[in-house]
Amino acid sequence: MLLWLLAILIAAAVAPTVHRGVGxxxxxxxxxxxxxxxxxxxxxxxxxxxxSVVNQQDVSVFVDWVPALNLAVSLRLDGLSLLFGLMxxxxxxxxxxxxxxxxxxxxxxxxxxxxxxxxMAAMLGxxxxxxxxTLFIFWELTSIxxxxxxxxxxxxxxxxxxxxQALLVxxxxxxxxxxxxxxxxxxxxxxxxxxxxxxxxxxxxxxFYLPMLVLILVGAFTKSAQFPFHFWLPNAMAAPTPISAYLxxxxxxxxxxxxxxxxxxxLGGTAEWFWMIASVGAITMVLGxxxxxxxxxxxxxxxxxxxxxxxxxxxxxxxxxxxxxxxxLAVLVAHAFYKGGLFMVAGAIDHxxxxxxxxxxxxxxxxxxxxxxxxxLAGCSMxxxxxxxxxxxxxxxxxxxxxxxxxxxxxxxxxxxIGLVAAVGFxxxxxxxxxxxxxxxxAHEGGPAMWGPPVVLGIAGLALGLLPTRISELLATGSGAIxxxxxxxxxxxxxxxxxTLLLSLLTLAGGITLYWILRxxxxxxxxxxxxxxxxxxxxxxxxxxxxxxxxxxxxxxxQTALLQNGYLRFYLFTMVGLTVASVWxxxxxxxxxxLEPMPLDVRGHEVLLACLILAAAVVAVRAxxxxxxxxxxxxxxxxxxxxxxxFGAPDLAMTQFVIETLTVVLFVMAFSRLxxxxxxxxxxxxGRDALIAVVAGATITVLLLFAMTVRxxxxxxxxxxxxxxxxxxxxxxxxVILVDFRAxxxxxxxxxxxxxxxxxxxxxxxxxxxxxxxxDDAAEGTEECSRKDAAGTQLxxxxxxxxxxxxx
Amino acid sequence: MDILLxxxxxxxxAAGIYMMLRRNVVKLLIGLGLLSHAANLLLFTAGGLxxxxxxxxxxxxxxxxxxxxxxxxxxxxxxxxxxxxxxLAFALVLIYRTYQTLGTEDLDELKxxxx
Numbered sequence: 001m002l003l004w005l006l007a008i009l010i011a012a013a014v015a016p017t018v019h020r021g022v023g024x025x026x027x028x029x030x031x032x033x034x035x036x037x038x039x040x041x042x043x044x045x046x047x048x049x050x051x052s053v054v055n056q057q058d059v060s061v062f063v064d065w066v067p068a069l070n071l072a073v074s075l076r077l078d079g080l081s082l083l084f085g086l087m088x089x090x091x092x093x094x095x096x097x098x099x100x101x102x103x104x105x106x107x108x109x110x111x112x113x114x115x116x117x118x119x120m121a122a123m124l125g126x127x128x129x130x131x132x133x134t135l136f137i138f139w140e141l142t143s144i145x146x147x148x149x150x151x152x153x154x155x156x157x158x159x160x161x162x163x164x165q166a167l168l169v170x171x172x173x174x175x176x177x178x179x180x181x182x183x184x185x186x187x188x189x190x191x192x193x194x195x196x197x198x199x200x201x202x203x204x205x206x207x208f209y210l211p212m213l214v215l216i217l218v219g220a221f222t223k224s225a226q227f228p229f230h231f232w233l234p235n236a237m238a239a240p241t242p243i244s245a246y247l248x249x250x251x252x253x254x255x256x257x258x259x260x261x262x263x264x265x266x267l268g269g270t271a272e273w274f275w276m277i278a279s280v281g282a283i284t285m286v287l288g289x290x291x292x293x294x295x296x297x298x299x300x301x302x303x304x305x306x307x308x309x310x311x312x313x314x315x316x317x318x319x320x321x322x323x324x325x326x327x328x329l330a331v332l333v334a335h336a337f338y339k340g341g342l343f344m345v346a347g348a349i350d351h352x353x354x355x356x357x358x359x360x361x362x363x364x365x366x367x368x369x370x371x372x373x374x375x376x377l378a379g380c381s382m383x384x385x386x387x388x389x390x391x392x393x394x395x396x397x398x399x400x401x402x403x404x405x406x407x408x409x410x411x412x413x414x415x416x417x418i419g420l421v422a423a424v425g426f427x428x429x430x431x432x433x434x435x436x437x438x439x440x441x442x443a444h445e446g447g448p449a450m451w452g453p454p455v456v457l458g459i460a461g462l463a464l465g466l467l468p469t470r471i472s473e474l475l476a477t478g479s480g481a482i483x484x485x486x487x488x489x490x491x492x493x494x495x496x497x498x499x500t501l502l503l504s505l506l507t508l509a510g511g512i513t514l515y516w517i518l519r520x521x522x523x524x525x526x527x528x529x530x531x532x533x534x535x536x537x538x539x540x541x542x543x544x545x546x547x548x549x550x551x552x553x554x555x556x557x558x559q560t561a562l563l564q565n566g567y568l569r570f571y572l573f574t575m576v577g578l579t580v581a582s583v584w585x586x587x588x589x590x591x592x593x594x595l596e597p598m599p600l601d602v603r604g605h606e607v608l609l610a611c612l613i614l615a616a617a618v619v620a621v622r623a624x625x626x627x628x629x630x631x632x633x634x635x636x637x638x639x640x641x642x643x644x645x646x647f648g649a650p651d652l653a654m655t656q657f658v659i660e661t662l663t664v665v666l667f668v669m670a671f672s673r674l675x676x677x678x679x680x681x682x683x684x685x686x687g688r689d690a691l692i693a694v695v696a697g698a699t700i701t702v703l704l705l706f707a708m709t710v711r712x713x714x715x716x717x718x719x720x721x722x723x724x725x726x727x728x729x730x731x732x733x734x735x736v737i738l739v740d741f742r743a744x745x746x747x748x749x750x751x752x753x754x755x756x757x758x759x760x761x762x763x764x765x766x767x768x769x770x771x772x773x774x775x776d777d778a779a780e781g782t783e784e785c786s787r788k789d790a791a792g793t794q795l796x797x798x799x800x801x802x803x804x805x806x807x808x
Numbered sequence: 809m810d811i812l813l814x815x816x817x818x819x820x821x822a823a824g825i826y827m828m829l830r831r832n833v834v835k836l837l838i839g840l841g842l843l844s845h846a847a848n849l850l851l852f853t854a855g856g857l858x859x860x861x862x863x864x865x866x867x868x869x870x871x872x873x874x875x876x877x878x879x880x881x882x883x884x885x886x887x888x889x890x891x892x893x894x895x896l897a898f899a900l901v902l903i904y905r906t907y908q909t910l911g912t913e914d915l916d917e918l919k920x921x922x923x
Contacts, residue, residue, distance in 0.1 A: 648877030697822025
């Protein structure tokens, strides 16, 4: 199974190359067929495992990754993951072909294929993962690839905003999900899902149960666009249509549903589970259907319809009886087939007439017969018309929900389906019938890569409806995995005339009537109703999102202006002040108790040296000329070297003497070109700064005295003293430490010196720039700048803008 | 001597910090120099003072016969001296170029990044 993921990732890596290679042959969309071989191969590989999965054999891989963190790449194939895996790879292969036609001639096609394949690997990993943390990583990878794909048209601001919104909502949901999964792992004492299944009972009675359930559900709801997080999905339609068809209808948005299904045998079956999931699902289901009718853009209608179906899936999983679990999987499969197809149809129409507003479309059945056929097949399945698989799915749905006490959920289901049937009218009937409109005058059919994939999906939906035995097997295994026990499923196209069939007919009749009403422009009668929804639901959560985004940005700007105000002394003041305050707060009492009189063991020359240092420091501070200040600094340096001499550190003293001399020479050389000191601050400021400085200095003194009273032995130095001769064959221990025991540190030091030297050299060789006074000069300056950048020198940004004095 | 050096270190820190709080960028540099001396002396004092006993092992011995100055702080300070010289030299040249380019030594006038 790891090989499959690897194969898809390799395909992703070579996708741009394939695009360039095929592009040079003059057949741009051919690359899609080539790349589709990989997911198609995985699809077939999955099919070969079908018998073992159906017979409940264990198909799994376990690779330890970071054992200390309980991280393992453990993959496992059961009925549920097989079902999802087939959808991900099968539809994925079709999408690659379709994308080739959709973006034919576009340079970014290779890029698109790469991202689609990356997403495919992430999604496949997500549904195969048997470890909660591995699952989470793949989960986040799908969010990130989705972000990149929604923002594919990165030159459009609305596209970037939609991508960011999707990322923030699903990524934020991911952040909530992670603690939920960790709580689950802690409660169950394992991160392997297959292990957790055996301890489902204790987990449900664990005190973490409710928090973990809420956290996990928030993650799942954001991903699957459940109310009130649904608003990102319609905006995600800014992505090119192949992406909408793949990520935002067939696969990624179902990841939340998948997670709920996957965890059902562990967490499901409680009242909390039922009410939280079923109620959110029911609200989302009805809301999506209503909002779908409000939209006029083909893709928006489909997006809202998708939200409605996602709500249905959530509702069915929330109810969680065997029958509803089977129904959920049936609806899932039917939806993947018809919605993927319908998105491709919408893309084909958009590609042909550059118009997605259903009010502007009409009469396309003659110009685009193949697309029309695909739309018809998918539409029948979506509306639940005999003999498609959509019909079977809807029958099992109605029947399973009908068995629940109270008819609220059934009524909501029927209502939402009436809305969806009407939506089918707008997507599959309105654009194709009637006379041609202005926009559709020059409509033409795309190539086989354009209409082929949706037709394949449509026929597959029909075939599954006519021959439901094979898929029953898979649904039985899949729902068995969700239920945690064996489930038997016998789907059939014809159940005889019963209540469910009558409800189906009622739905169809209602939907057709609704479409007819809306189509006749009688919309205004329903307007107050729609406004209510628009105000409360469509814009509500979206407003909260925008408000949050604005507030966070404002806060960030405000605190940046406050904390990063660009005044160096402000930063210094903050650092010094905080250090002093924390020292006194942490050590205040202890300092006072430890400060006892120490023996004042001093000698005359030592006192002299210390007084000289302090006096020189005062002179440096009060100096009016730079020469005096540099001289005083030098005196401090030499006196410090003197201290080193007196207390057994001749190496230090020698180094200090050399360095100090060099420093003074360097300062004098540079300062001779700098202006004399100007007094820039007021005496009040100077007083304040002096106070800060004195307090800080006093703190250091006290801290140092304290450090000396609490000093312990020198265990580290003892080691060096004892081993200097025996191991390093050196008698000067300081030198031995530097060049032997800690030789790597010294190497680092030399590197720092070298880097500083390169920096100094680059800055010095940078010739003095002058202000540019003409455009030619400016151009020359830019050239100069780029030349030097190429040479690897570090340039002050301002210097590059001006002109080389010698060049003028 | 410990107390005396502790006061000296405190004085050097105070002088260094005061100079670094100036608006004049040249004074800032002097402050940086004072601060590095202060830091070196701090390490040296904190490591413990031993008069005149150099950490060198006499010929024919494998370990020092008497208590000698602690070699570890000395090794640290040796590194620190060199590094602070590098920092100081780089800062000096940077400031020198900044003054040449922008014509001011007032830090408040260097606030914008693209003057």
